[in-house]
Amino acid sequence: MSGKTLPTDHRKELTVRGLILGVIITVVFTAANVFFGLKAGLTFATSIPAAVISMALLRGFKDSTIQENNIVQTIASAAGTLSSIIFVLPGMIMIGWWADFPFWTSFAVCALGGILGVMYSIPLRRALVTNSDLPYPEGLACAEVLKVGSGDDADANSVDESRAGLLAVLWGSIASAAFAVVVATQVFASDFVRYFRVNDKGAVSGFDFSLSFALFAIGHLVGLSVGIAMLIGAIIGWGWGVPHFSMLGDLSQPMADLANGTWSTKVRFIGAGAIGVSAIWTLAKLVKPVITGLTSAMAAAKVRKAGEAHTLPRTERDIPIGIVGLITLACFIPIAWLLGYFGTSAGLGAHVGVLAIGGVAFVVLMGFFVSTVCGYMAGLIGSSNSPLSGVGILVVIAAALLLVAFVKPYVGPDEGKALVAFALFITSVVFTVAAIANNNLQDLKTGQLVDATPWRQQVALVVGVIAGAAVIPPVLDLINKAYGFVGVAGAGAHALPAPQAGLISALAQGVITGNIDWSLIEIGVGIGIAIIAIDEILARTTKGARIPPLAVGLGIYLPTVSTLMVVVGSVVGWYFDRRADRSARPESTKQLGVLLASGLIVGESIVGVVIAAIVAFADKLGFSNLQAPLALVGADFGEKAQWIGGIVFALTVLFLYRWVARMANGIGRK
Numbered sequence: 001m002s003g004k005t006l007p008t009d010h011r012k013e014l015t016v017r018g019l020i021l022g023v024i025i026t027v028v029f030t031a032a033n034v035f036f037g038l039k040a041g042l043t044f045a046t047s048i049p050a051a052v053i054s055m056a057l058l059r060g061f062k063d064s065t066i067q068e069n070n071i072v073q074t075i076a077s078a079a080g081t082l083s084s085i086i087f088v089l090p091g092m093i094m095i096g097w098w099a100d101f102p103f104w105t106s107f108a109v110c111a112l113g114g115i116l117g118v119m120y121s122i123p124l125r126r127a128l129v130t131n132s133d134l135p136y137p138e139g140l141a142c143a144e145v146l147k148v149g150s151g152d153d154a155d156a157n158s159v160d161e162s163r164a165g166l167l168a169v170l171w172g173s174i175a176s177a178a179f180a181v182v183v184a185t186q187v188f189a190s191d192f193v194r195y196f197r198v199n200d201k202g203a204v205s206g207f208d209f210s211l212s213f214a215l216f217a218i219g220h221l222v223g224l225s226v227g228i229a230m231l232i233g234a235i236i237g238w239g240w241g242v243p244h245f246s247m248l249g250d251l252s253q254p255m256a257d258l259a260n261g262t263w264s265t266k267v268r269f270i271g272a273g274a275i276g277v278s279a280i281w282t283l284a285k286l287v288k289p290v291i292t293g294l295t296s297a298m299a300a301a302k303v304r305k306a307g308e309a310h311t312l313p314r315t316e317r318d319i320p321i322g323i324v325g326l327i328t329l330a331c332f333i334p335i336a337w338l339l340g341y342f343g344t345s346a347g348l349g350a351h352v353g354v355l356a357i358g359g360v361a362f363v364v365l366m367g368f369f370v371s372t373v374c375g376y377m378a379g380l381i382g383s384s385n386s387p388l389s390g391v392g393i394l395v396v397i398a399a400a401l402l403l404v405a406f407v408k409p410y411v412g413p414d415e416g417k418a419l420v421a422f423a424l425f426i427t428s429v430v431f432t433v434a435a436i437a438n439n440n441l442q443d444l445k446t447g448q449l450v451d452a453t454p455w456r457q458q459v460a461l462v463v464g465v466i467a468g469a470a471v472i473p474p475v476l477d478l479i480n481k482a483y484g485f486v487g488v489a490g491a492g493a494h495a496l497p498a499p500q501a502g503l504i505s506a507l508a509q510g511v512i513t514g515n516i517d518w519s520l521i522e523i524g525v526g527i528g529i530a531i532i533a534i535d536e537i538l539a540r541t542t543k544g545a546r547i548p549p550l551a552v553g554l555g556i557y558l559p560t561v562s563t564l565m566v567v568v569g570s571v572v573g574w575y576f577d578r579r580a581d582r583s584a585r586p587e588s589t590k591q592l593g594v595l596l597a598s599g600l601i602v603g604e605s606i607v608g609v610v611i612a613a614i615v616a617f618a619d620k621l622g623f624s625n626l627q628a629p630l631a632l633v634g635a636d637f638g639e640k641a642q643w644i645g646g647i648v649f650a651l652t653v654l655f656l657y658r659w660v661a662r663m664a665n666g667i668g669r670k
Contacts, residue, residue: 013067014456021057022075022460023467025050028606029076030471033083035479035608038090038496047142047443049598050076052169055146055162066146067452073142074443074457078464081439082114085472087392088428090485090498091505097421100480105342106473109425112335113432114465116363118458119328120371120433121440122318125454128375129445136379138221139445146450161588164663165595171659172599173606175652176213180607183211184630188645189638191561195255202251203243204259208561211649214604215562217597219569220576226551227570230563233271233555236527241267241556263559266520268503271557272393273524274531278549279373279394281532319455335429336360342425346418351407359426362402366395367433374438379445395430396504399423400511408512416512423508436465482614503557528553573597576657580664589664596660 012018029046054072058064089106092098129136182188188211195206219227245266246258253261318324340356348355370392400423408419440461447457484495486502510516531549538545555563573593580589614629623629633641 012063012065013453014071014460015068017058017061018054018068018071019075019460019463021054022050022072022464025053025072025076026078026464026467027471029602030078030083030468031475032602032606032608034086034472034475038086038479038485038498038501046602047073047077047138047446048594049169049602051142051146052165052595052598056166059162066450067456069146070447070450070452071456071460073146073446074460075464075467077439077443078114078436078461078468081435082110082432082465082468083472084431084435085110085428086476086498087500088396088424088431088504089476090480090501091424091508092421093480094485094488094498094502094505095417095420095424095509096488097417097424101473101476103473105338106476107469108334108338109428110432110469110472111466112331112338113363113367113429114436114469115462116328116331116335116367117371117433117436117438118440118461118465119319119324119331120368120437121375121444122321122324122454122458124372124375124437124441125318125444128372128379128441129448136442136445138378139442140449142442142446143449146446161591164588164592164660167663168592168595168660169599169602172213172217172596172656173603174599175603175656176217176600177603177607179211179213179649179652180604180611181630183645184611184628185632186628186630186637186641187632188648189641190645192642192646193256195259197255198243201247203247204255204262205238205243205246206256206259206560207238207564208559209568209646210561210565211645212565212604213600213649213652215565216569216572216653217600219566219571220573220593220597222566222570224570224574225546226548227567227574229547229549229551230555230558230570231567232531232547233274233552233557234560234563234567235555236552237263237267237271237556238560241270260559264502266517268557269507269517269520270524270527271553271555272503272507273521273526274528274556275524275550275553276394276397276521277525277528278532278553279370281528281549317453317455319458332360332364335363338429339422339426343422346421347415348407348411348418348422351410354406355422358402358406362399362426363429363433366398367430367437370395370430370434371437374434375441378438378442392427392431392434392500392504393507396423396427396508397511399426400508404512404514419512420505420508423512424505427504427508436461524553524556527556569597572653572657576661579661583661583665585664589661592660592664593657596656 025046029050033046051069051073054069054076058069058072085106089101089109093101179188183190191211192209193206195204197203198205242259242262246262249258249262251258319327336356336359339359340352343349343352343355400420403419403423408416411419440458443457443461444454446452447454479496485498486495488495507516528549531547531552535547535549538547576593577590580586580593583589611630614623
């Protein structure tokens with residue numbers, strides 16, 4: 001029975017089975033996202049694969065509805081964004097403050113910040129979803145997936161489309177997982193790398209194409225505009241920045257060391273400046289719609305008080321604004337205690353009042369700022385490419401500057417490291433607030449399109465937050481033990497880069513110790529302003545051409561191993577969609593392309609976590625090669641592995657996309 005035929009008060013939406021299924025998916029996808037984010041610097045949205053899994057499992061229940069499936073994906077979507085804590089928290093290991101990730105402290109950061117983020121999303125929903133023309137590409141795609149999968153069983157095309165979608169996710173997952181396993185054997189290289197001299201003055205540059213199906217798939221999902229913007233950023237960083245600044249470095253170093261060192265210590269800070277100014281510009285454009293959203297939420301509260309709540313459309317029934325206010329205030333108390341506890345344990349007990357009260361004020365204001373910026377970008381380009389990590393650069397700089405102004409003058413020089421740790425800790429709380437607010441807006445757009453009830457989605461997301469918060473600390477511990485992080489003493493050759501955490505911890509240290517090179521950030525600000533101007537000109541003179549400034553900033557400060565394959569994926573995805581427009585079933589073909597991409601992400605990420613577990617326990621499992629326990633070949637096979645891996649990767653992409661196109665054209669045919 002379809003959800004559309006059920007009475008409004010009795011249709012299945014927020015159910016126990018949906019909550020349980022959503023929590024299970026959340027646990028699995030959170031683990032996958034933590035690993036992938038630390039490796040690549042990007043997390044992926046889990047809503048679409050969660051929706052497909054939900055529909056496949058709940059289809060056996062005759063009373064299942066599209067709204068119930070929507071609740072499942074809402075819970076599971078927490079996995080995609082709560083994992084953004086990895087952009088900060090590993091910094092505590094990098095600066096030597098933590099040796100591992102304490103469970104209850106890490107859990108509290110994720111859970112409290114996440115719940116506060118849900119509360120923030122409620123007034124932002126009206127500003128950025130209801131009263132906005134933002135496209136929300138992933139929210140729209142997820143809604144379309146739900147609509148297809150929840151069709152009447154008598155509709156043969158609907159059943160065929162649902163089965164085809166499940167196959168696309170399944171085989172995409174299998175293909176990417178299999179490739180990742182072979183990469184672990186080192187028969188296929190993980191990336192294709194080249195460094196070279198640019199001129200006779202010693203300038204160097206290079207590129208690093210990651211042979212990652214997950215990165216490729218993210219490119220498909222975020223689209224051509226973002227891909228081009230990230231390519232522009234990569235060209236600025238590696239076509240100008242690295243060659244220019246490398247000439248000022250130690251030219252006797254190996255090319256790879258010189259190039260990567262120049263990018264890490266110089267170019268990334270330029271990217272930070274570009275991201276910062278872009279974030280401020282984005283927020284300035286959103287002041288009016290946010291105020292409108294708050295006014296609308298208050299008006300809805302008056303309707304409820306007048307006993308006319310039933311007159312509100314279902315899609316406008318949020319958690320009442322009064323309850324939102326109470327829950328928000330209730331979060332402040334444990335957050336204040338958490339900040340005070342951390343400050344005391346860090347040896348800053350004499351200033352615990354300033355740290356706790358000032359810290360809560362910072363979380364409240366900065367959390368709302370970053371939530372708004374990232375919510376807007378999620379609406380524009382999707383949650384997968386949310387600039388949360390980039391905007392977070394502003395957060396950690398602001399936190400560090402406030403500590404320098406109000407605490408550092410009253411402590412000894414030995415407390416400098418404690419101040420850096422506190423700056424990272426409070427930034428991690430803000431990250432979780434903004435991540436969940438950003439994610440929930442995407443979910444609420446999906447809900448709006450499938451006639452769901454917002455307050456039920458908001459309750460479901462709180463459940464997802466708590467489930468994800470319980471998974472993140474042990475997974476971080478597992479990965480830290482297996483690989484470690486780049487720059488940490490004792491980390492192995494396969495240490496994960498955790499690029500954002502490295503940059504953010506470096507910024508915190510630079511501001512508090514006073515040795516940050518502000519001129520690099522100023523250059524980035526200038527580049528950001530120029531990109532903003534170009535983007536505004538394009539908006540006024542073209543129909544759809546845009547260069548998202550935040551995406552350009554990401555292209556500058558992320559390593560090419562994290563960006564170039566995203567660019568390739570965006571181009572291939574664009575070409576696939578153009579070919580789909582000329583097919584017999586264009587929308588079905590495009591949708592299967594999205595589902596294939598989702599499967600590619602899920603398969604590689606889950607295998608990544610499994611391999612991490614094998615590496616973590618390699619000594620106990622009897623492997624001789626503790627860093628690469630599954631390796632079948634030696635380092636001398638590296639050059640061949642690059643070419644073999646690259647060719648197989650390209651052929652697999654070609655086969656999978658041709659397969660889903662044929663499958664789409666065959667839907668409904670006997």
